[in-house]
Amino acid sequence: MDKSFVGQWPSSSEQWVPTLLQLTAHLKEGGGGGAALRRWFEIGFDSLGGELRSNVLDMAHNQASQAVGPVKGISAALFSGHLGSTGYQERRREYSPSTWQEFLAELENLPRMASLELFALNSNGMPVNPSMLISSQRFGHAGEWLTLAIMIKPQLQPDDGRWPPALDLLKRTAETVEVSHGSISFLDSIFSTPLELALxxxxxxxxxxxxxxxxxxxxxxxxxxxxxxxxxxxxxxxxTGAFAEVAHLSNGGFWLKATSFLGAYRGPQAEKVRSVLAPLLPNAGYVK
Incomplete structure (x- = not known):
């Protein structure tokens, strides 16, 4: 089995490998999930946005007050997509306090897709890193599957103060939906997992x-x-002894933490996790 997708700390010297939080949930018939979706965006931006968030708030403040201040070049945009009477419709808005609140309210109605995209801008006004993307998309014939993702570049270091809120957001969100999968990996692909890409x-x-x-x-x-x-x-x-932490989530599902600290998760620990979860993994010979 190829070990390149086990979610270890990146061995590459490339600093812009992202940290990716993902959650997959089945939407109950008749709705549900809107409050969890709103919380994913709102808490994700507030607790994980870091310097990008500070710069976005400074930019919005300066625009509102018509002030000129030392705000780094920043791009902040909101996207949402809905199925309407005339087909799929997508909307883009620049971030402001009012558009943000409007966007959050829309999330409770579970749009087909939604995204908050934050990028630093270079001297030519082109998007560069650091960046942050908070996204959701509905899959399935009737949009009955909801996927949530947060991508942060550069990756969170093992001692980054944002790890505790990242873990809390992932776990608490999983406890409010009918979760089928969740993970943290280091991957530059918003809705796929490392395993899916490898296969x-x-x-x-x-x-x-x-x-x-x-x-x-x-x-x-x-x-x-x-x-x-x-x-x-x-x-x-x-x-099994493969996990430092196991918890049965309050709304169903299981939270598994392989090691107490990310820095301790390496090949031997990943192999233990893989061995325990092997009966649940798709066939490595899968071909579409």
Missing amino acids: HMPSEDAIPRSRKLLRGYGWITILGEEMGTRLGGETGLRN
């Missing part, structure tokens, strides 16, 4: 099967209720 498996095929086949694994892995139960539930998973 050439399109995410639009993998997501609707994510209750039965695991989309990936890593330092943090979230299993849906059915899959965790197949492996013995909370007690069975804890008894």
